[in-house]
Amino acid sequence: MKNILVAGGCGFIGSHLCDHLLQRSDVGLCVVVDNLWTGRKENLAHVQDPRLKIVVTDVEAFQSDVLFDEVYHLASPASPPWYMTEPKRTISANLLGAMRLLHLLKPGGQFAFTSTSEVYGDPLVSPQPESYRGSVDCTGPRSSYDESKRCTESLLFEMRRTEKLNVRVVRLFNVYGPRTRPDDGRAVSNFITQALAGKPITIYGDGMQSRSWGYVDDIVEGLARFFWRDQHGYDGPLNVGNEREIPVIEVARHIAQLVPGTTLVHRDPVPQDPTNRRPDLTIARKVLPGWECRIPYELGVQLNLEWFKDHLKAGGPDQQDVRVA
Amino acid sequence: MKNILVAGGCGFIGSHLCDHLLQRSDVGLCVVVDNLWTGRKENLAHVQDPRLKIVVTDVEAFQSDVLFDEVYHLASPASPPWYMTEPKRTISANLLGAMRLLHLLKPGGQFAFTSTSEVYGDPLVSPQPESYRGSVDCTGPRSSYDESKRCTESLLFEMRRTEKLNVRVVRLFNVYGPRTRPDDGRAVSNFITQALAGKPITIYGDGMQSRSWGYVDDIVEGLARFFWRDQHGYDGPLNVGNEREIPVIEVARHIAQLVPGTTLVHRDPVPQDPTNRRPDLTIARKVLPGWECRIPYELGVQLNLEWFKDHLKAGGPDQQDVRVA
Numbered sequence: 157m158k159n160i161l162v163a164g165g166c167g168f169i170g171s172h173l174c175d176h177l178l179q180r181s182d183v184g185l186c187v188v189v190d191n192l193w194t195g196r197k198e199n200l201a202h203v204q205d206p207r208l209k210i211v212v213t214d215v216e217a218f219q220s221d222v223l224f225d226e227v228y229h230l231a232s233p234a235s236p237p238w239y240m241t242e243p244k245r246t247i248s249a250n251l252l253g254a255m256r257l258l259h260l261l262k263p264g265g266q267f268a269f270t271s272t273s274e275v276y277g278d279p280l281v282s283p284q285p286e287s288y289r290g291s292v293d294c295t296g297p298r299s300s301y302d303e304s305k306r307c308t309e310s311l312l313f314e315m316r317r318t319e320k321l322n323v324r325v326v327r328l329f330n331v332y333g334p335r336t337r338p339d340d341g342r343a344v345s346n347f348i349t350q351a352l353a354g355k356p357i358t359i360y361g362d363g364m365q366s367r368s369w370g371y372v373d374d375i376v377e378g379l380a381r382f383f384w385r386d387q388h389g390y391d392g393p394l395n396v397g398n399e400r401e402i403p404v405i406e407v408a409r410h411i412a413q414l415v416p417g418t419t420l421v422h423r424d425p426v427p428q429d430p431t432n433r434r435p436d437l438t439i440a441r442k443v444l445p446g447w448e449c450r451i452p453y454e455l456g457v458q459l460n461l462e463w464f465k466d467h468l469k470a471g472g473p474d475q476q477d478v479r480v481a
Numbered sequence: 482m483k484n485i486l487v488a489g490g491c492g493f494i495g496s497h498l499c500d501h502l503l504q505r506s507d508v509g510l511c512v513v514v515d516n517l518w519t520g521r522k523e524n525l526a527h528v529q530d531p532r533l534k535i536v537v538t539d540v541e542a543f544q545s546d547v548l549f550d551e552v553y554h555l556a557s558p559a560s561p562p563w564y565m566t567e568p569k570r571t572i573s574a575n576l577l578g579a580m581r582l583l584h585l586l587k588p589g590g591q592f593a594f595t596s597t598s599e600v601y602g603d604p605l606v607s608p609q610p611e612s613y614r615g616s617v618d619c620t621g622p623r624s625s626y627d628e629s630k631r632c633t634e635s636l637l638f639e640m641r642r643t644e645k646l647n648v649r650v651v652r653l654f655n656v657y658g659p660r661t662r663p664d665d666g667r668a669v670s671n672f673i674t675q676a677l678a679g680k681p682i683t684i685y686g687d688g689m690q691s692r693s694w695g696y697v698d699d700i701v702e703g704l705a706r707f708f709w710r711d712q713h714g715y716d717g718p719l720n721v722g723n724e725r726e727i728p729v730i731e732v733a734r735h736i737a738q739l740v741p742g743t744t745l746v747h748r749d750p751v752p753q754d755p756t757n758r759r760p761d762l763t764i765a766r767k768v769l770p771g772w773e774c775r776i777p778y779e780l781g782v783q784l785n786l787e788w789f790k791d792h793l794k795a796g797g798p799d800q801q802d803v804r805v806a
C-alpha cells in the first residue's frame with residue numbers, strides 16, 4: 157500500500173485530485189498538507205475515508221516521520237489578486253515547498269508538480285508547445301507566480317538530470333469549476349458571483365484577451381491519467397488544457413444571458429494581463445491518447461453557476477470574504 | 482557609520498567589490514559571508530583592514546545579531562560546470578540566500594543583487610535591452626542558474642512593489658579578469674590556463690558564439706557607481722557589460738598568439754550554449770553617464786594572462802583542482 161502526500165490538497169484542484177486518489181485501492185494513506193491560505197477544509201468535508209489525514213501547516217514547514225511513495229505539489233495560490241498581494245509567500249510556497257517535499261519523498265518515489273501556462277507569460281506564439289520558452293517579465297507584477305513556477309520546474313528537471321528524480325510536471329491552462337473560492341478573483345468565478353449578486357460583470361480592458369478554459373473534471377481526469385493511471389514513460393512538462401480559445405468577453409456575455417438582467421462594465425486593463433493563451437496538445441495526444449477536454453465552456457459555466465448558487469445560498473464565511481479583483 | 486554585508490565576498494567579483502567598499506570612509510563594518518564553494522579566502526588575503534570580517538557559512542544559514550544598512554548578494558556559482566553539477570544548491574544560494582539576507586537588512590536599507598545576462602537565455606534580439614523578456618528553457622541544463630536569477634529578481638522587484646524595498650539589481654555580461662579560479666570553466670580563464678599548461682585550447686562548437694567580455698575592473702567600477710557612488714534614482718534592472726561583441730574563437734586565437742605554440746581543438750557544442758550576447762546600454766548611459774568598459778579584450782586578456790602566470794607559478798591547492806569544463 158502506498159503513502160501519498162498532497163500539498164495544497166484543500167485547494168480547488170487539489171481537493172478534486174484527492175477525490176481521484178482515494179478511488180485507488182493501492183493507497184493506504186493520503187496526507188494532505190495545507191495552510192488554508194487559499195484552500196478550504198470544506199473542499200474535503202465530504203470525504204469520509206479514514207485514509208485521509210489533513211495537516212494544517214505551511215508546506216515549507218511540514219514535518220513527517222513517514223516518507224511518501226508519491227508526492228503531489230499543488231501548494232500555491234493561483235489567482236493574481238492573491239499572489240500579487242503576497243509575492244514572497246507565493247515564491248516560498250512553490251519553491252521552498254518543493255525543496256521541503258523532496259525531503260519527504262521515498263527513494264525512487266514519484267514527484268508531481270502542477271505548473272502553469274503562465275510559464276509562457278504573454279506568449280508570442282500560438283498555440284504554445286511545451287518547447288516554447290515563454291515571454292515572462294521577471295520584474296513584473298505577475299512574476300512571483302510565473303517565475304516561481306518556472307524555477308520550481310527547473311529544480312525538478314535538474315534533479316531528474318542529475319539525480320534521476322522521477323518527475324511529472326503539468327502546465328495547466330485556466331481551470332475553472334466547482335470549489336473555486338467565491339473570492340478567487342479569476343474571470344469565470346468573478347463573473348458568476350457578480351451576476352448572482354445582481355452586480356455588473358467587470359471586464360478588464362476590452363475583454364478580447366483570450367483564454368483556454370478547462371473544466372476541472374476534464375483537467376483532473378488528465379492529471380490522474382498522466383500522474384498514475386497510464387503507462388506512458390513521458391517525463392517532460394505536459395500541457396493540460398482545453399485547446400478551444402475563447403475571448404474573456406464571450407464568457408461574460410454567456411453568463412449574462414444565463415442570469416437575466418446582468419450588465420457588463422469595462423475597467424482599465426490589468427497590468428501585463430496576457431493577451432492570449434492556448435495549449436498545443438500535440439504531446440498530450442501522444443501521451444494520453446483519447447484524452448481531451450469534453451465539457452464545452454457553455455456547459456461548464458452552467459454547471460459552475462449551479463454550484464455557486466447552492467454554495468452561496470448556504471452562506472458561511474465566504475460570502476463576507478468576496479473581494480473585488 | 483554603516484554596516485555592510487557582502488554575501489559571496491570571497492568570490493571573483495565579490496572580492497573586487499569588497500576592495501571598493503573598503504575604500505569608503507562611511508563603512509564601519511564589512512561582513513563577508515561565503516561558504517567557499519567557488520569563492521576563495523586568498524581573494525581577500527591582501528586586505529589588512531580591521532573592518533573586514535569573514536564568516537565561512539552558507540548564506541542561507543547565516544545568523545547575525547546586527548542588521549545591515551547595505552546588503553550585497555553575490556553568493557552563487559556563475560560558471561556552467563559548477564552550477565550544472567549542483568543545481569539545487571545553486572537555486573538555494575540565490576533564492577533562499579536572498580530570503581535569508583532580506584531578514585538581515587535594516588528597515589530602509591539597500592539590497593543589491595548581481596543578476597546576469599543569462600536571464601535573457603539564448604536571446605532572439607540583439608542587443609538585449611532590460612525590457613527583453615528573454616528566451617530561457619526553464620527545463621534545460623542551464624536553468625538552475627538562469628531561473629534562480631530570474632526568480633530572485635522577481636522576489637526583489639515584487640518586494641519593491643509591495644513593501645517599498647530599496648533594490649539595486651545589475652545584469653552582468655561575461656565578466657573576466659584576475660581572481661577567476663583556474664578551474665572556473667568559462668572561456669577566457671579556460672583558454673589562458675590551457676595555453677599556459679601547454680595544452681590545446683578547447684573550443685566548444687565552431688566558436689562563432691559571441692560574448693561581450695567585460696574586464697572586472699570596468700565592471701566593478703560600474704557596480705560601485707550604481708550601488709552607492711552616484712545619485713541616480715533608478716531602481717530597475719541594469720545591464721552592466723561591454724557592448725563590444727566578440728566571437729569566442731577570436732579570443733582563443735588572440736590567446737594562442739600570446740602564448741606561442743598554442744593550438745586550438747574543437748569539441749562538441751555545449752547543450753543550450755547561447756549563440757550570442759550583447760548588452761543594450763541605453764539605460765546604463767543615462768544612469769551612469771560617462772561609464773563604459775574601457776579595457777579592450779586584447780589588453781584585458783593580456784592582464785589576465787599575466788595574473789594567471791604569477792598565480793599558477795605560486796602553486797597552491799588550485800593547481801591540483803583544475804577540471805576540464
